[in-house]
Amino acid sequence: MPAQQAFESIGNGIVFANWPIMWIVVNAMFVYNTAVHSGIFDYFRRWILAYTPPDTRIILLIIGYSFGALLEGVAGFGTPGAICSSLMVSVGFDPLDALTYTLIFDTTPVAFGALGIPVTTLATITGLPVMKLSAMMGRQLPLLSLLLPTYALIFFAGFRAGFLECWPAGLVAGLSFAVIQAIFANLVGPELPDLIAGIVSLISIIIFVQFWKPKYRPEFEAHMVVAKAAVDDVENDIDRISNHSSNRSEKQHIEHSSKVESPDSIVPAEGVAQPDHSSVAENDVAHDSIASAKKNGRHLEVEKLTIRETLLAWSPWTLIVVVVIIWTFAKVPSYGRTPVHWPHLHQEVYLTLYGKRYDAIWTFEPLATGTAILVSAIPFCGLVLWNGSHPRVFWHALKQTVTQLFLPVLTVSFIMAFAYLYNYSGIAYTIGLTLSSVGKAFPFLSAWLGWFACFLSGSDTSANSLFGNLQVVAAREIGLSAILMASTNSSGAICSKMISPQNLTTGVSTIGLQGQEGRVLRRTILHSIFMVCIVGAMACVQQYGIPGIIPP
Template identity: 45%
Template sequence: MFQQLITPVGGSLGLSTIVAILPVAVVLLLLGVLRRAAWQAALSGLIVGLVIAVTLWQMPVGLALDATANGAVFAVWPVMWIVLAALLLYNIAVATGRFDAFRAWVLEYLPNDRRVVLVVLAFCFGALLEGIAGFGTPIAIIGSLLIMVGFKPMDALVFALIFDTAPVAFGALGVPITVLGAVSGLPAHQLGQMVGRQLPVMAFILPFYVTALYGGWRSIKALWPMLVVAGGSFAVFQAITSNYINYALTDVLASLGSLVVTVLFLQSWKPAYDAEFAIEDHVLDAERTSGISPWQGWVPWVIVSIVVIVWTLLNIANIGQQLIHWPGLDKAISITLYHGKPYAAVWGFQPLATGTAILVSAVITAFVTGLSPAGFFKCIGTTIRQAWIAVVTVMLIVGLAYLLNYSGLAYTLGLGLASTGHLFILFSPFLGWIAVMLSGSDTSGNALFGNLQTVAARQLHLNPILFAATNSSGGVMGKMISPQNIATGVSVVGMVGQEGKVFARTFIHSVVFTVLIAILVAVQQYLIPWIIPG
């Protein structure tokens, strides 16, 4: 059994931590500074990671390749299976005129103001898509919608990425919280409550932040009543559901509640007309030759919402599940940081996973909207052409994430940050941030560092529930710079190769919000500790 090394570089935790972060730094450098394509950044980071893992961390080559392959397979199923099915649904909506009808609904029932449309679509509706599919799907669909109402492609993707944070921790009916409870040994419902006392603050701020970013401070002055309603309703529904109902339902109720409340509010209140942000005439005058009612635009999204919710509540995904112990890797490594605990490598293959539920939704949508079999297969071809580069990118980046985990580099990095004394309060959110940036998943980030956060908190006499929850809350801020999210988005809106530019535009915002989480954690730990459950 290979025993992970923690301080292989000169026996120094500091030096080892610096070396351990190099694969991550390479990805950040190539994406954010050199503006390379996401697959190139991911491949380079993976190569650097393999060299360091095999040489300095002395991981056997076979185990290193096995770990990378395990991550790549997980990236295909279930991660990209969800994305492919969701993009197929999107393409069916486009082919049947329902996507155009949805745009018509937006233009008819929302004020003629791109700032308002941005908040309703990217924040309220985007949160629903994140809760249903996630893994970059909201970026692709919301980005396309924003472009159709007049946003520049770069702006559309950047704003969609920033907004795609508040609902992430409770995605897929609370799976990230459930996993966090399992790995940390803490009650999942208390962790859900704690996250529900952190992220609502960010949810309330987000509409103001993005509106100021897009339209300046005068837009805040013009739109503040709507921003209060949108951000406030989401924050209230998120806090109440996670704390007093069931954290598994948080995303569904918060996104739907915010969407309904905000749209109803806009029927009685509208901002003053501003020519600078008015939707351009050629967009307003665009003809819809299909004659489809604007309300028909909701058909695909209503169908997928109902199917996924029922699918999850009935636990259909577990039917036919196969637990495959990865050959040569499962329990072949001991986690030194966790007293030699054998590192399991079990791939849970679920033929009826969430992606299959979305595929069923796509088939139902095609049938209901009258799409021919030939048209359906044409949409499949379009989906494959759009997404194949994103699939490769995600396989590379998740392969790197798994390599860092199994080699021990991730544990060296985590222990290095956890050994900074009470400065750990500031670094804690960034542990989750790094994990989610690499894996694209808050669930994976919690599985990696959730227990480490708990151990470090107890050693420093801090509250373990607060810091385990912080791993999840900080992690969601890494979603906006995840190569997985970005690659999926640019593939659909026709910006392949510009991932580096998108990353550079979102990176500073990701850091700003993670720092805000760190400040919030410090306040909760020292000034208002009574807010922590248990």
Template identity: 35%
Template sequence: MDVWHQNYLPFDSVGLSALAASGPIILFFICLAVLRMKGHVAAALTLALSMLIAVAIFHMPLGMALASAFYGFFYGMWPIAWIIVATVFVYKVAVRSGQFDIIRSSITGLTDDRRLQMLLIGFSFGAFLEGAAGFGAPVAITAALLVGLGFNPLYAAGLCLIADTAPVAFGALGIPVIVAGQVSNLDPFSIGAMAGRQLPLMSVFLPFWLVFVMDGKKGLRETWPAALVAGGSFAVTQYLTSNFLGPELPDVASSIVSLVSLGLFLKMWQPKMAFAPAVSSGGAAAFSAGGAGVAGGFGGAGSPSPYSMSRIVRAWSPFLFLTATITVWGLGGFKALFGPKGLLAATTLSFHMPFIDRLIIRGAPVVATPTPLDVVFKLDLVAATGTGIFLAALIAIVFLRMPAKTALGTFAETIRELRRPILSIGLVLAFAFVENYSGMSVTMALLLAKTGSAYPLFAPLLGWLGVFLTGSDTSSNALFAALQATTAHQIGVSDILLVAANSTGGVAGKMISPQSIAVACAAVGLIGRESDLFRFTLKHSIGLAVIAGIITLSQAYWLTGMLVK
């Protein structure tokens, strides 16, 4: 089959070309934010339009467009959907085995304030899961835990998506930063260090933002000490580890320090009035007012748990096993077992995608010389993060002595409940892959690059766009890091800064990525409510992206002492 060179400018005008390329994204926004369609319907319509534009305007061969869509759909099934199925299964094992009441008691024993529970689970614990696993597992796990504590499902999902902003750039043991270095030919350590001089400014602010979303100015007045401990300890550790140890450890170290610091602080301090409002089973309304007061100042806490420490540890065992397995699955030595010469290499099956593997040529300005794209689908049966999570569920089933019949029924129920979200994830990835392999995503990036000296303000928006399309900061960096470096040289600013900005801006796009929205809805039982969740997170995503742009612009021209030399 003949090769095909990506065509970034089907029209003489960059603006017109970018407008055509953005058509599917505009449609998707309208379907969810205005028309409030169900996720899988919006994704199907967007996929159809993306293929039409790719073929008719960008002159992508129809066979390649179809192959790109199929590749994206399969990638949505594995590893993404597999992660979600395994994660929800772990949660259901904890519930069906009768352990969740004890889990709830152990958390409320530390604090019965909803705002502080969000900081503990959504922010600190979620960041640990992002650092160890990523790919949707953090939001699925933390949102499900919060719903089990009595949170409104929509707010649990939305707040956890917002909370997942801080750790995304260093997620999965620093893989996004490492990939950014590979494609831009820059030192990953330097890129991580630069990101570590941007993200802490957002990390220290994020817990305050979460509290404000939940309870407005009143919440900030009542809980600012705890928000400062959670965000401040995370931000300081994030800066130190990224600048002195490398990009692999910031999330894991920062989250542990934040979790321990906040937990110890809450042993000594509680707000004067606990925020424990009545919540409904669904809907888009905010938490209603109300809640019982508890002793404030130093020494106050929630009601002590009536369970022994051994009972509490046993109840938490599914999530402890999950933490252990995803940590092992993320270690370099374990990953090496599945490499070309590894002992378990045979468990990874590779399929060269017909019609597109090395037949699509990426050209300037994305790469210096025309480069064929390797398109290989990997069915990593054991190495996939989802398999590690599923193993945690099996260990928990044995440890908790859950009857085999109950366990099988629970897994079957999980599959049944997730059928529609899995379809949504597959369709979303199909449309994203058509956008990427047709070159349309690059066309939109070229329009932003035309902003000249103002470009540092828009550089994070490019990362934001990449994460929206792919659901992954790693994929966004693979797509746009080289373009960021090239544009930096053209306008005379730090290339390390703009490549890092691609990651720091990308974190804001995670909460509105269709993939993330589908995952979060699946985890909390809001199947078909993707539009509500999208509308909830959109304004927060745009706000954080603008903040990242202002930080990058300031560092490019005025706060140059913050740059990595």
């Protein structure tokens, strides 16, 4: 391959990595960090605590599965692992359990994560129709989405406490998510399945547990974790809230237990800073003190949120959902869309396998889906100011976003650069042609190829970029469905996110388990292998048993 074409393909990959892929992630993380620094995210945390039973089995579903899926739908790229595991630790989960189950749950939503970027990337790389790929994944993943909550409960709490006592909650969380995921993936496209399904699942399970609760077991009682350094502030807050609440008509007491830990034994949760604070220590103290925990008491007292606080708690997610829905159905991204024929690369590579030239077109969309999140941030920032926060919270949020995403942006850029070089140099086609010798067993192997690619790269998007064309070439040589094999690459890739070194390192560093990646890996690898075998078997059944399920 001529050096000029090699460097042009690298440049094409880097540009695509930053726009539209990381453009979505940057804006989503800015909204989240603004919510954290302004205290609005703490409203959301308190709202969940106030309307859920103090049972870690239920909280596991609400935060780990439903809320994690919502975050994956908005930002993707490991965001749920960082945020949800910290939230779970803050309500008494063992840090190792919190990270393990967050990683296990962060699988079926991944294929449609970051507003469908893995699917749109796969379509860009392979040239296959994005709606057909979305529909095919929407006919594979909902089965796993349905079973995953109950599956995780069994391993978390055992067969009796997890399945026999909690299967209704697992069914509600899984069924509500799976149905919406299937409908939107097949009828709307890849942008909304996770976003809408996550919201519906979250609301469904919260409403359900208002009328049904599992049998009480003390070993699964949720505990709020409060550092000793914060106890004095906490007690002051209790007095302040008690005096303030005397003028209110109602106050709710829920039975989340309070548990005081020493500073050495506590793992700091991702806290909420006051507008003029930015350090992690200050965040943790503020986060815990707002919860109004008692130092020696058995019960945690959480003040019922006002209507205003409830609206603020849900405002970031509601605004994003509303704007993205309007953006998608109004086809806003098509306005200003400009195809750029990449110089010295577009149709400079000849594909002998297909007898045609290889297009190299980067589509610049100033109103891409990431811009929709930026637009939703404008009214949200207005609400933050209306709530009394200082404008400096936006600066703190921006600085934290840059710090958090600097390395991920570099990583994704390099991976996409390699993927584009890998494709335009013909390596993907050569390997795909070689793997076609596997023959009829290829659908099962297809899932493992995606699994391996995601294990190496850490993301479904990167896995689709690396092996998407390989899957299509092998499928066409064998006479299989290219749509099914490309989709199975993505569906298989989601199964190795939980064991990817990149995600393990990020997860353990978030909740203070540095150096314990091996312990997490030992707890997730068998689940990963089991799930990819299910995906591979499903692909075989769909290809040979029910081929009518594949979009024509």
